[in-house]
Amino acid sequence: MLMRDLKKIIRELEEKILAALNKAQTEKEVEQVRLDYLTRQGPVAQLMNRLKTMEAKDKKVFGPLLNDLRQKTSETFEQRLLQVKETERIALQKKKTLFDVTAYKPKTLYGSLHPYSYVIEKIENVFISMGYAIVDSQEIEDEFTNFEALNIPADHPARDMQDTLWLDLPDRLMRTHTSNAQIRHMQQHKPPLAILSSGRCYRYEATDATHDYTFMQTECLMVAENISMANLIAAIKAFLEALFEKKDIKMRVRPSYFPFVEPGIEADMQCIFCTKGCSVCKGTRWIEIGGAGLVHPNVLKACKIDPEKYNGFAFGFGLTRLTMLKYGINDIRVLNSGNLDFLRQF
Incomplete structure (x- = not known):
């Protein structure tokens, strides 16, 4: 694979991860992005493993690029997770404040042994x-x-x-x-x-x-x-x-x-x-x-x-x-x- 192709792959992967995180609206969806991209078997880790087989001159070029990719996606993941948690907390709090204490609660019937x-x-x-x-x-x-x-x-x-x-x-x-x-x-x-x-x-x-x-x-x-x-x-x-x-x-x-x-x-x-x-x-x-x-x-x-x-x-x-x-x-x-x-x- 040509080095310019690898640069393109790194750039496109970063854009793909950031877009997925931005699209995620719940804590579960954010966690799914992490499982898809940021685990030890994910595409970021696979690219990092390629460094081991590169020549010294290529490592100097792609090492910083891959480190930046890993750091940026990890930081964005943490930020997005905090944002989603806060959004869910506010929504839950709003739901509680709208609770009508005068509303009718259906009677619950409990069973028992004969x-x-x-x-x-x-x-x-x-x-x-x-x-x-x-x-x-x-x-x-x-x-x-x-x-x-x-x-x-x-x-x-x-x-x-x-x-x-x-x-x-x-x-x-x-x-x-x-x-x-x-x-x-x-x-x-x-x-x-x-x-x-x-x-x-x-x-x-x-x-x-x-x-x-x-x-x-x-x-x-x-x-x-x-x-x-x-x-x-x-x-x-x-x-x-x-x-x-x-x-x-x-x-x-x-x-x-x-x-x-x-x-x-x-x-x-x-x-x-x-x-x-x-x-x-x-x-x-x-x-x-x-x-x-x-x-x-x-x-x-x-x-x-x-x-x-x-x-x-x-x-x-x-x-x-x-x-x-x-x-x-x-x-x-x-x-x-x-x-x-x-x-x-x-």
């Missing part, structure tokens, strides 16, 4: 820390999984205890409890296993302040070798302490009957809302929590698990009622109402 979501998350976190798996199961169920696998055959009187919503489909119903989750899990997994499942259940009931055709339930199951009633009571206590966020909850158990457990128990906890009796515990100092027990051998057999080798415990508690207790809700219907004023409390 009470169900909050208590389920609390409970699941505790049981996950103890090694339990969280499982879901279908709400449309078949008769075998919902009843027969749980030791409730067609002629069993326990069927009369549950008003079932049957679908206009062959052998299909809305599950009446979350116990179907334990059946499906045991059919697909071998012991040892420990699961927690929460979800909606359905019963054919009239809706009032304390009853609804849809309600929430939580199911806990553990199957392994040498499971005892002590393991069950420890799990129930962990459940209650997670739900009500209190330590050292006192509880008691009473004999009861459920076809899918043997022996069966009812679990009660000492009232956490009073010390001498209140409307919640009806003056008894005890609150009924729900049913539990050691898994019936027939249930294990239905899932092809050897009851001679394995046993287990299970409990199923009405999460709707417990949520109402926790938050002092006196009408079950508000939980499914979608009422935002109600839900914002949580």
Whole structure:
């Protein structure tokens, strides 16, 4: 390349950089000019690198020209950056001074967790820390999984205890409890296993302040070798302490009957809302929590698990009622109402 051509390139590059800086109107645009021309890989730096291969006489000519180019473009860049920053500052200040403090500000609506979501998350976190798996199961169920696998055959009187919503489909119903989750899990997994499942259940009931055709339930199951009633009571206590966020909850158990457990128990906890009796515990100092027990051998057999080798415990508690207790809700219907004023409390 001829030396006069190089002089022309230096002059044109300087004009190009200065024009780009003059055109830049924002801090971002000024920075882009620097990235395009003034970095170590930019055209100015590339020209400076040519000095290394020039003869001594040419270096004396082009060295000062290139130094002037680098210095002038760098100084112009800094000046333009300051100008743009000041312009943006003035524009922002002007915008602030024109702010109308009487203008209407739209109301911002903030979301929150539903009470169900909050208590389920609390409970699941505790049981996950103890090694339990969280499982879901279908709400449309078949008769075998919902009843027969749980030791409730067609002629069993326990069927009369549950008003079932049957679908206009062959052998299909809305599950009446979350116990179907334990059946499906045991059919697909071998012991040892420990699961927690929460979800909606359905019963054919009239809706009032304390009853609804849809309600929430939580199911806990553990199957392994040498499971005892002590393991069950420890799990129930962990459940209650997670739900009500209190330590050292006192509880008691009473004999009861459920076809899918043997022996069966009812679990009660000492009232956490009073010390001498209140409307919640009806003056008894005890609150009924729900049913539990050691898994019936027939249930294990239905899932092809050897009851001679394995046993287990299970409990199923009405999460709707417990949520109402926790938050002092006196009408079950508000939980499914979608009422935002109600839900914002949580």
